[in-house]
Amino acid sequence: MIPNAFDYYSPTTVEETIGLLQKYGYEAKILAGGQSLLPMMKLRVAMPSVLVDINHIDDLHGWREENGYLRIGALTRHVDLENEQHLKESYPLLSKTAEWIADVPVRNRGTICGSLVHADPSSDWGAAMIALHADVEVIGPSGIRRVFIDDFFVDTFTASLEMDEIASAVLIPSPIGRVGARYMKLERKAGDFAIVGVALHVIKANDGTVLDSGIGLCACGDVPVRAKKAEEWLIGRPLDKETIKQASLLAQEDANPATDLRGSAEYKRDLVRVFVKRGLEEIADELR
Numbered sequence: 582m583i584p585n586a587f588d589y590y591s592p593t594t595v596e597e598t599i600g601l602l603q604k605y606g607y608e609a610k611i612l613a614g615g616q617s618l619l620p621m622m623k624l625r626v627a628m629p630s631v632l633v634d635i636n637h638i639d640d641l642h643g644w645r646e647e648n649g650y651l652r653i654g655a656l657t658r659h660v661d662l663e664n665e666q667h668l669k670e671s672y673p674l675l676s677k678t679a680e681w682i683a684d685v686p687v688r689n690r691g692t693i694c695g696s697l698v699h700a701d702p703s704s705d706w707g708a709a710m711i712a713l714h715a716d717v718e719v720i721g722p723s724g725i726r727r728v729f730i731d732d733f734f735v736d737t738f739t740a741s742l743e744m745d746e747i748a749s750a751v752l753i754p755s756p757i758g759r760v761g762a763r764y765m766k767l768e769r770k771a772g773d774f775a776i777v778g779v780a781l782h783v784i785k786a787n788d789g790t791v792l793d794s795g796i797g798l799c800a801c802g803d804v805p806v807r808a809k810k811a812e813e814w815l816i817g818r819p820l821d822k823e824t825i826k827q828a829s830l831l832a833q834e835d836a837n838p839a840t841d842l843r844g845s846a847e848y849k850r851d852l853v854r855v856f857v858k859r860g861l862e863e864i865a866d867e868l869r
């Protein structure tokens with residue numbers, strides 16, 4: 582189908598963008614990579630009369646480390662996080678997640694903040710950002726605010742953003758200690774959204790115990806889910822067989838998947854157990 586008619590703006594600053602959002606309100610939609618918005622417009626599920634294309638705002642591109650955080654600009658593409666050597670070494674969950682998203686054309690265009698704002702419970706970045714304990718930086722008429730990722734996802738396809746606000750960056754705490762990560766995903770066919778996805782991030786202390794852990798679950802609820810009980814269980818314990826087994830059982834308790842064409846809730850919950858166990862075993866081997 583053909584989208585409805587719309588006016589097109591291409592601002593070069595965040596301030597200009599916010600001005601346009603204030604002027605047009607709910608009539609306006611931000612365009613980032615277009616990989617979710619444009620298919621919805623073609624289906625006329627979304628019919629904005631104004632598109633605000635943020636791709637020419639330099640401040641929203643690229644990533645840098647500052648003040649103990651990795652700051653990833655809103656327009657950083659999935660592919661940028663897949664292939665960067667420094668990120669692979671220091672923040673391995675980023676590349677391990679990015680390589681599972683869709684296919685190369687989608688990864689070349691889609692952006693991290695576009696994915697988070699879209700707030701699909703099946704978003705791979707949603708689960709990964711939960712595991713990384715990220716914050717989303719939001720800019721609006723009254724300034725900048727930071728929203729913890731768990732609070733950013735309000736409901737299915739609803740993020741914690743006012744109509745005149747823009748997500749400007751994601752902030753990930755820089756790890757202190759040895760880091761291990763895995764992104765485990767089962768899909769019906771290559772490049773599809775997840776039947777279930779599990780993001781695992783572990784920081785190991787010098788004494789061999791777990792200093793910090795993050796476990797995000799994809800397609801296991803109305804929003805991306807934190808496996809909080811399993812995360813808490815891991816902290817201060819060695820990554821041995823018994824610890825891992827118990828963590829995999831606890832992770833299931835926070836998963837609330839729906840039965841649908843991709844599988845039954847029971848099957849998906851068991852996938853969570855298998856993925857947490859398998860992923861943590863791989864991390865334990867790697868960090869040994």
Ligand SMILES: Cc1cc2nc3c(=O)[nH]c(=O)nc-3n(C[C@H](O)[C@H](O)[C@H](O)COP(=O)(O)OP(=O)(O)OC[C@H]3O[C@@H](n4cnc5c(N)ncnc54)[C@H](O)[C@@H]3O)c2cc1C
Binds near residue numbers: 775
């Ligand atoms: C064929 C296909 C397969 C896919 N498979 C997967 C998959 O396996 N896993 C996965 O996680 N995703 C998948 N996706 C989704 C993909 O990752 C999208 O790139 C992502 O969901 C949206 O990012 P975007 O930059 O394209 O956002 P857009 O489509 O441009 O925007 C999405 C929404 O977010 C808003 N928005 C965008 N950026 C901002 C911002 N900075 N501030 C405020 N609002 C903003 C827009 O107004 C819009 O409402 C797939 C998409 C396609 C087309």
